[in-house]
Amino acid sequence: MKFSLKNKTAIVTGGGSGIGKAISKTLAEQGAHIHILELNVDNAAITKNEIEEIGGKAEVHQCNVVNQKDVLEVISAISEKSPIDILINNAGIAHVGNVENTPEDAFDRVYNVNVKGVYNCIYAVVPHMKKKGSGVIINMASIASSVGISDRFAYSMSKGAALTMTYSVAKDYVKDGIRCNCISPARIHTPFVDGFINENYPDTKEEMFEKLSQTQPIGRMGLPEEVANLALYLCSDEASFVTGTNFPIDGGFIKLNG
Structure with a gap:
């Protein structure tokens, strides 16, 4: 079966709703054992139940990706049960405003979740993937990583960081068998x-x-399931030649607007 993830262990941050939920369910359908890292464990529990209803496997871990200690502890506990094959850095928040109406606390909040949170998870996972000699990391970027979007100053900053972190990790760990790509959705x-x-x-x-x-x-x-299908491909062995690449899924936004 193409795109099989049988016997794979996948970590999905922010898997309780939206795109993260769709990715969790889609990867589970293909056989992956899903570990959902979420602040809102009630939402994550719903995702877990829906995965189990279709015969999949899922576990919920309450975790604030901003807190490196929490992230390290959770990922260490997961790795003790089984090797970690996949990390989906999906957790993120938005902010509307240009630089003049982005107060410092809002900027810091977006940075902490969308940038530091991604860093924390990669930092925690990479040593485990290096040890096993393989792994897949997908960062959720945005069209705002590549083109200007009005009134999205802090959000664009954070998603630009997700894009360039992707390039850096892909370059640094290609010899360790770790593939790192990012997905850039439009709305x-x-x-x-x-x-x-x-x-x-x-x-x-x-x-x-x-x-x-x-x-x-x-x-x-776009639909969350459409993003999830792209993530599935990038996680699968069928994408074994793909790393260090940004994948827009944008209904033509980047290339056809203007």
């Missing part, structure tokens, strides 16, 4: 998008949803 229809619209445009929800959908030249938002 994906997740509960976060629905919440953003409901909070900021309660009287024009349908109009705003359509406007945001049309931002992508293809005329709609």
Whole structure:
């Protein structure tokens, strides 16, 4: 079976909702044993239950990726049960605003989760992958890593870091059998998008949803499952020749806009 992940151990940060949930379920469907690292263990438990309902294996670990001690302890505990094959750095937060209306505390919060959190997980996982001589790391970047997006100063900063960390890790550990790539989605229809619209445009929800959908030249938002399918390919042995690459999944946004 192509894209099989049978007997693979995969860590997914932020696997309780949205893209992380879709990735967790998709990798589990292909045989991976999923370890979900989440602050919100209630959401993660729902993902776990849905994976188990389809015959998959999943475990939930409450973990704040900002705290390196927590990350090291959780990943060490996972590695004692089985070698770690896959790390998906998906946990992240957003912030709307240009540099003038991005206060220091908001900037620090985005940096801590989206940059330091990715670093912490890579830092914890790489020694285990080096020891076994193989591994796959996928960082969730964004179209904002590559092109300018209005009012996304702090978010763009953090996703630019995710992109360049990907290049650095891929270069440093290619001889150790570790592949590192990143995925750069455009707007994906997740509960976060629905919440953003409901909070900021309660009287024009349908109009705003359509406007945001049309931002992508293809005329709609992406689906979490579509991002998950790309992640599945990159995690699989079929992608064994692929490393150090950014994969936009954007409905034509980067190349066809303007």
